[in-house]
Amino acid sequence: MNGTHGGILLGMSKHMHIELSAEERAELERLIHTGNAPARKQTRARILLLSDRSGGQKRTGKEVAEAALCSTSTVYSIRQRYLKGGLPQALNDKGWPGAKPKLTGDVEAKLIMLACSTPPPGHARWTLRLLASQMIELGYVEDVSHVTIGEWLKKTNLSLGR
Numbered sequence: 001m002n003g004t005h006g007g008i009l010l011g012m013s014k015h016m017h018i019e020l021s022a023e024e025r026a027e028l029e030r031l032i033h034t035g036n037a038p039a040r041k042q043t044r045a046r047i048l049l050l051s052d053r054s055g056g057q058k059r060t061g062k063e064v065a066e067a068a069l070c071s072t073s074t075v076y077s078i079r080q081r082y083l084k085g086g087l088p089q090a091l092n093d094k095g096w097p098g099a100k101p102k103l104t105g106d107v108e109a110k111l112i113m114l115a116c117s118t119p120p121p122g123h124a125r126w127t128l129r130l131l132a133s134q135m136i137e138l139g140y141v142e143d144v145s146h147v148t149i150g151e152w153l154k155k156t157n158l159s160l161g162r
Contacts, residue, residue, distance in 0.1 A: 016079045019054040024087055031091075043068055044091050047078045110140045111152060128153075 020028070028045040031037050037045070050057075050064040061079075065072045082090035114134060119126050128146035135141050135149070 016076075016083055017053050018048065018051045018079055018082055020048065020052045021054075025049065025052065025054075027087065040093075041091050043070060043074075044078050047075050048082055048087075048090060051075065051079055107135075107140055108152065108156065110138075111135060111149070112156060114138075115153065 028049050031045045032042050032049075035042075046068045047064055047070065050059055050067050059067070061072045061075045064075045068075070078090050111131065115126055115131060119130065120134070123130060128149045132144050132146045132149045135144055
């Protein structure tokens with residue numbers, strides 16, 4: 001865990017000091033002022049700007065947390081991520097554990113084609129359960145529920161005729 005970034009020592013202490021470069025400050029300020037970034041990313045940018053000691057400010061984690069409307073553990077986490085990997089690591093999500101999403105562009109296209117096709121013999125129209133079983137039968141997905149099929153279709157604004 002020990003290392004350096006931006007000339008600042010990263011140790012085991014929770015008193016981590018951040019000194020942003022002029023370019024980093026400008027990038028963070030631009031990110032906040034445009035307002036196009038997700039709220040979580042803007043909060044992280046604010047935490048970094050408020051934690052910056054290059055301008056002579058020496059705010060505590062508690063002061064930064066109060067100003068950024070977050071917890072002190074969030075401030076600590078964002079500072080630590082910045083010191084380990086710079087702005088990209090501090091601003092962006094690491095990704096979440098768990099199953100990979102079943103809906104890929106390819107699977108979505110196959111679902112749409114299937115939903116727009118003629119239903120199998122003996123069925124007047126496609127139902128969510130019928131689509132789910134057909135997607136599995138055709139090998140498009142290993143497993144999927146009719147609820148998930150409904151959510152996917154809703155995202156694509158595709159109706160089953162209702």
